[in-house]
Amino acid sequence: MNTTTTQQKAALRDVHKDASMRKQKAMMGAHYDRLTAAPQTGEKVCSTFVPGNLNELIDCFGLVNNLPEVNAIxxxxxxISGQYVLEAEKIGHSEDVCTYVKSDIGMMAKGNIAPNGxxxxxxDVLLLSYTGCFTFMKWFELLREQYRCETIMLHTPYLGDGTVTPNMIQYMVRQLRDEVIPKLERVSGVKFDIDRLRERLARSAQAEDDLVYVLRSARNRPSPIDAYFGGIYYIGPIFGAFRGSEDALEYYRFLRAEVDERIAAGTGPVTPEGDMGAEKYRLVVEGPPNYTNFRQFWKMFYDEGAVVVASSYTKVGGVYDLGFRHDPRKPLETLAEYCLGVYTNRSLPMRIDMLSRYLEEYQADGLLINSIKSCNSFSAGQLLMMREIERRTGKPGAFIESDLVDPRYFSAANIKNRLESYFQMIEQRRSGAAHAA
Amino acid sequence: MGASLSMSDVATIIARATALFEDLDFSAAREWKSARPERKVIGYMPIYVPRELIHAAGMLPLGILGGGDQLEVIHGDAYYQSYICRIPRSTIDLAVSGRLDFVDGMLFPSICDVIRNLSGMWKVMYPQVYSRYFDVPQNYCDAIGGNYYVNELAELREALGHLRGAPITDEELRGSIAAYNDNRRLVRQLYEYRRAKPWQAPATEVYLLTRAGLVLPVEQHSQLIRDYLSAAAAAERPRLDNCRIVLTGAFCEQPPLNLIKSLELAGCYVVDDDLLLVTRWLSEDVPTEGDALQNLAHAFLHHSESTAARYEPDASEKGQHLVRAVRRAKAEGVIFACPSFCDPALLDRPMLQRVLREAGIPYVAFKYSENFGQMQPIREQAGTFADSIKLWSAQ
Known part of the structure; x- marks a missing residue:
């Protein structure tokens, strides 16, 4: 008995990873090394956010991209985020607000150590790409106090009426042309070259094609990917510091080939414990995951044969599967369109449309919402979204609650109970439908 | 009115304002609407919408500030998780319970993600009602943010014109700007009066009076303030040995009236606050000559209040509005009263507190919700704060 337990523990430690995951880990490691070496190499650093991340532009100026959300993740x-959150609360930040912010502030208070130690x-510059999340504005005002560096605001209007208007595009292009670019030139000492931007945007579009191919592969049965837990790895490079780079191109080509192999072999997603068993439930998930207990959370799904075939979180740094691609023919307009279209900048009706569509297109059994305590941008309105999507699709929804990086708000037993009840409900619906037939 | 005014006049005015405040069925607005068949009512939420445009369309702008502590939320909790603030759930409750069934349109200003998302919920729940997320620029350059805002205003103007069946004319708009200029001057005068003589204009009265401006037609509200200022000046009240404080953080979800009363009972004169900012958002008169939308945009960019929902591009200016408010009001301290789960107020608070520390201004902080009923801890905290200020200032 003891031997088995030890073997199981050893197996858990020996986490199974796709080749693409290992490749991404190496990319991330190299990026953190580059970032932390900046004081020695003389490279300048630009902090910015994942939604509205203008990596192509940042890279044009030779700036190294640092993403506080990714650091919090x-x-x-x-x-270690729990101790950082507590540290921030100790120095006066409210227990009610975003834990990404508090993890970041707490990390700074504790020495600001990167994952590479x-x-x-x-x-050198805070590029406040204010896209789809109110907290971003306060977050960078808080960081500005600490770093006392140039802070550039790029305001993305919200798609309240569900459409991108010429006024919005014009506003954003003017901000980019007259404020963002001149300030980045000043900080970096590099003159803006629109052709450099075009090159990067062209690479972005190619990588986006491959990402969309991968995400859409979940339409297969069984799905070769998990589009939420696995999807978080797949979006890493394109949502992070690599969009527009040769590395990202190569990564997504590699990932696409890997997914093709799984489709050809008829295998399901790779989980931390190896290939997933039989696919029993296909879910669409709305909302970010919990990161403090990420593997435990994921295990609750794959142990039950549940695979996530589409998710909204994998659209938070850009919605590509509805057709948008970065377009090098209109460099500034395309950056504006990209920012305007990210998931959290879309109105609730747009989000409802998108998720309803996913439920149908991916032949999902239902919608699961993981509501995040400290993310109002995602969470406010989700209960109505669930009811409306259930009404439209006739498919059952379920609601669980956790937090991004605050371990105090992850209740494993509670979540597991709810998931098990949800899977039972799906089974009952199926048997009801079978009897009706 | 003049010399004949007395405390009973003040009481009458405040009784009217209190009745308006307590009326969750919005009877006054309903009566206004029913007086003429073509009348329409446009609801709006905090912090700021250009009420001039609504007024110019011949419509009544109606401030919707949740249900306060008088509304038992029955339906609203089914729409929100426990960690979302209170104002959207009680606003939903007002709507679901039919209390807003006479409202012809809703504006949801750019203040936070919760109110932003509520705009989408409204579109789903009430697709037949005009609703709009009213975005404002966070870029304060005329050629950039200004142009964007002028176009947003033009879109709103067109939509309201469409709703009433006739475009809003320039003349109508200029007339409305003049009416609101007058109203803002009076609100500023009221605040100045309270700064000078807070014992003559208690915070609860100023609050109720200002709040009446969210349900009354602007002309009536202006007259109400005029009457109050005359009546208050004519009725001498005892001056207490209270400390003078600025109340901040309460710009969206409203504190219960009892909380404001409790601060006064605890020995604090509220000599400035950020309650109901829409009534004085624009700090200078908007010109009535020239292009009305350009004028409104210019006023918004260059002469409007600072608050947490607004980006401060100049790092050295961050929080200085609060320091200036303290200095202007000769206040001795600041009370941060922020709604629970309010991202703008709570994320801003540490930065404002840092600025106050550097300026040597004492402060205290607590949270509330609109239906909060436990005033004893508030009285104790505010009372201790007031006592400590008195002790410090005596040293």
């Missing part, structure tokens, strides 16, 4: 996955450099 890393700290969540490494289970070296200190993060002070940013």
């Amino acid at each position: 890393q700290n969540g996955l490494r289970r 070296r200190p993060f450099p002070k940013p």
Whole structure:
């Protein structure tokens, strides 16, 4: 008995990863090394956000991209975000607000150590791409206090009426042309070259094609990917510091080939414990995951044969599967369109449409919402979204609650109970439908 | 009115304002609407909408600020998780319970993600009602944010014109700007009066009076303030040895009236606040000559209040509005009263507190919700704060 337990523990430690995951890990490692070496190499650092991330533009100026949300996620996955959140609360930040912010502030208070064990450099510029999340604005005002560096606001109007208007595009292009670019030139000392931007945008579009191919592969039965837990890995490079780079192109080509192999072999997603068993439930998931107990959370799904075939979280740094691609023919307009279209910048009716569509297109059994305590941008309105999507599609919804990087709000037993009840409900619906037939 | 005014006049005015405040069926607005068949009512939420445009369309702008502590939320909790603030759930409750069934349109200003998402919920729940998320620029350059805002205003103007069946004319708009200029001057005068003589204009009265401006036609509200200022000046009240404080953080979800009363009972004169900012958002008169939308945009960009929902591009200016408010009001401290789960107020608070520390201004902080009923801890906290200020200032 003891031997078995030990073997199981050993197996858990020996996490199974796709080749693409290992490749991404190496890319991330190299990026953190580059970032933390900036004070020695003289490279300048630009902090910005995932939604509305203008990586192509940042890279044009030779700036190294640092994403505080990704750092918070890393700290969540490494289970050190909890202490950072507490540290921020100790120094006066409310227990009610976003834990990404508090993880970041707490990390700064505790030495600002990157995942590679070296200190993060002070940013030379904060590019406040204010897209789809109110907290971003306050977050960078807070960081500006600490770093006292140039802070550039790029305001993305919200798609309240569900459409991108010429006024919105014009506003954003003017901000980019007259404020963002001149300030980035000043900080970096590099003159803006629109052709450099075009090259990067062209690469982005190619990588986006491959990403969409991968995400859409979940239409297969069984799905070769998990579009939420696995999807978080797949979006990493394109949502992070690599969009527009040769590395990203190569990564997505590689990932696409890997997914093709799985489709050809008829295999399901790779989980931390190897290939997933038989696919029993196909879900669409709305909302970010919990990162402090990420593997435990994922296990609750694959142990039950549940695979996520589409998710909204994998659209938070850009919605590509509805047709948008970065377009090098109109460089500034395309950056504006990209920012305007990210998931959290879309109105609730747009989000409802999108998720309803996913339920049908991916032949999902139902919608699961993971409602995040500290993310109002996602969470406010989700109960109505669930009811409306259930009404439209006739498919059952379920609601669980957790937090991004605050371990105090992850209740494993509670979530597991709800998931099990949900899977039973799906079974009952199926048997009801079978009897009716 | 003049010399004959007395405390009973103040009481009458405040009784009217209180009745308006307590009326969750919005009877006054319903009566206004029913007086003429073509009349329409446009609801709006905090912090700011250009009410001039609604007024110019011949419509009544109606401030919707949740249900306060008088509304038992029955339906609203089914729409929101426990960690979302209170104002959207009680607003939904007002709507679901039919209390807003006479409202012809709703504006949801750019203040936070919760109100932003509520705009989408409204579209799903009430597709037949005009509703709009009213975005404002976070870029304050005339050629960039200004142009964007002028076009947003033009879209709103067109939509309201469409709703009433005839475009809003320039003349109508200029007339409305003049009416609101007058109203804002009076609100500023009211605040100045309270700064000078807070014992003569208690915070609860100023609040109720200002709040009446969210349900009354602007002309009636202006007259109400005029009457109050005359009546208050004519009725001497005892001056207490209270400390003078600025109340901040309460710009969206409203504190219960009892909370404001409790601060006064605890020995604090509220000499400035950020309650109901829409009534004085624009700090200078908007010109009535020239292009009305350009004028409104210019006023918004260059002469409007600072608050957490607004980006401060100049790092050295961050929080200085609060320091200036303290200095202007000769206040001795600041009370941060923020709604629970309010992202703008709570994320801003540490930065404002840092600025106050650097300026040597004492502060205290607590949270509330609109239906919060436990005033004893508030009285104790505010009372201790007031006592400590008195002790410090005596040293």
